[in-house]
Amino acid sequence: MKKSIQENDWKETFASFHSLHLEAEERQEVLNRLEKSMEKKKRITWFPSYTAPILSVVVFVFALLTGGYYLITNGSQEEEITSRGEIPPPRIPALNAMNLSLSQTQMDTWLIINEEGKETGKISYCLFSCDEQVDTLKVMENIELEGYIYPTTLIREHVKTMDVFQIQHYFIYKEQQDEVPVAYLQIKVPSPDHELEKQGPKILENFQQNNQFD
Amino acid sequence: MTNDFANQKIQEWYHLHSDEIYRFIFMLTSDHELAKDLMHDTFIKSYYGIDSYQGRSSVKNWLYRIARNVTIDYKRKTRPISYYLNEWNLMRADERNCPQRIMELGEAETHLYQALNKLKHSYKEVLILRKLKELSIQETAEVLDWSEGKVKITLFRAQQALKRQMEKEGYIHEEIYSRK
Numbered sequence: 001m002k003k004s005i006q007e008n009d010w011k012e013t014f015a016s017f018h019s020l021h022l023e024a025e026e027r028q029e030v031l032n033r034l035e036k037s038m039e040k041k042k043r044i045t046w047f048p049s050y051t052a053p054i055l056s057v058v059v060f061v062f063a064l065l066t067g068g069y070y071l072i073t074n075g076s077q078e079e080e081i082t083s084r085g086e087i088p089p090p091r092i093p094a095l096n097a098m099n100l101s102l103s104q105t106q107m108d109t110w111l112i113i114n115e116e117g118k119e120t121g122k123i124s125y126c127l128f129s130c131d132e133q134v135d136t137l138k139v140m141e142n143i144e145l146e147g148y149i150y151p152t153t154l155i156r157e158h159v160k161t162m163d164v165f166q167i168q169h170y171f172i173y174k175e176q177q178d179e180v181p182v183a184y185l186q187i188k189v190p191s192p193d194h195e196l197e198k199q200g201p202k203i204l205e206n207f208q209q210n211n212q213f214d
Numbered sequence: 215m216t217n218d219f220a221n222q223k224i225q226e227w228y229h230l231h232s233d234e235i236y237r238f239i240f241m242l243t244s245d246h247e248l249a250k251d252l253m254h255d256t257f258i259k260s261y262y263g264i265d266s267y268q269g270r271s272s273v274k275n276w277l278y279r280i281a282r283n284v285t286i287d288y289k290r291k292t293r294p295i296s297y298y299l300n301e302w303n304l305m306r307a308d309e310r311n312c313p314q315r316i317m318e319l320g321e322a323e324t325h326l327y328q329a330l331n332k333l334k335h336s337y338k339e340v341l342i343l344r345k346l347k348e349l350s351i352q353e354t355a356e357v358l359d360w361s362e363g364k365v366k367i368t369l370f371r372a373q374q375a376l377k378r379q380m381e382k383e384g385y386i387h388e389e390i391y392s393r394k
């Protein structure tokens with residue numbers, strides 16, 4: 001059955017919904033729950049919006065500096081004695097191209113081995129003394145080399161044995177005026193015009209380029 | 215803002231607005247206990263988000279907005295299918311589902327409530343805010359995060375829909391169509 005307009009005042013009907021409310025106890029119950037919730041989980045106070053970009057820049061710069069420092073120090077410390085007292089092997093990438101390798105014999109000394117497993121030279125950091133074993137009677141040349149990173153002296157020793165024709169002794173000094181070398185490179189040339197005779201200076205150059213003598 | 219200050223503010227707002235927030239949620243959910251829970255969630259959310267309140271709208275409208283979002287989130291989570299079906303007007307509310315609290319108000323209120331419940335969610339929201347809460351167009355737009363134009367259009371359509379629904383049930387009244 002339809003009801004007339006007069007019977008229904010919808011404005012009043014809408015208004016009567018205003019009487020919907022919580023009982024006092026219910027309101028208090030929800031409030032108590034709310035207080036517990038607020039107490040349980042503290043609010044995180046966010047910084048004002050402008051702090052976020054500043055903070056991100058600071059973090060970025062910090063990361064950049066830390067990373068840069070790590071890269072620099074990591075690179076420079078590679079040649080230093082490690083915390084366990086070991087010396088990392090000298091880095092001479094050119095050796096691979098010449099089919100040569102290093103084999104450590106002492107804490108500060110490595111033999112240069114060819115592909116047949118024969119010793120063709122030696123590298124030493126001269127921590128205590130350089131194991132150079134130069135026979136002064138057989139020295140045919142003693143020159144100071146130029147164009148290298150570190151002051152270097154070359155002594156050519158004429159040997160003439162079955163396996164070695166010439167020994168190149170390279171003494172590397174940290175400073176020009178130093179009397180004691182910091183490193184020593186020895187190349188044993190098996191025969192005249194052997195490729196090792198020319199490779200010696202390349203190995204020396206590569207050795208100096210990739211290692212620091214502090 | 216310190217936690218203590220925020221806590222104090224929320225309690226203050228609770229005493230001022232809890233009834234209205236409860237009523238708003240109750241009208242949307244038809245469930246007294248659920249309305250209490252969602253009211254609690256509304257105030258807790260306002261507690262955590264109090265720093266973001268910049269005073270552009272009134273506290274009450276800001277709380278309405280949070281309450282609306284909390285209610286929608288709840289419906290989407292618990293009854294996602296029925297929420298969207300109702301929003302697209304593909305599913306009607308159960309006629310028998312009328313809370314005791316509404317029935318106690320009277321026959322006219324029960325019929326109006328049932329007719330409202332048969333409307334899609336957005337129509338129901340805009341009618342509750344404009345007709346029951348008597349918010350202005352601008353305030354309604356703030357709460358619903360709509361443009362004022364959308365509020366006007368939706369309100370007009372909602373009133374038409376409510377009119378049809380009421381007529382179907384045997385009730386006619388001019389007041390429903392009247393636009394402010």
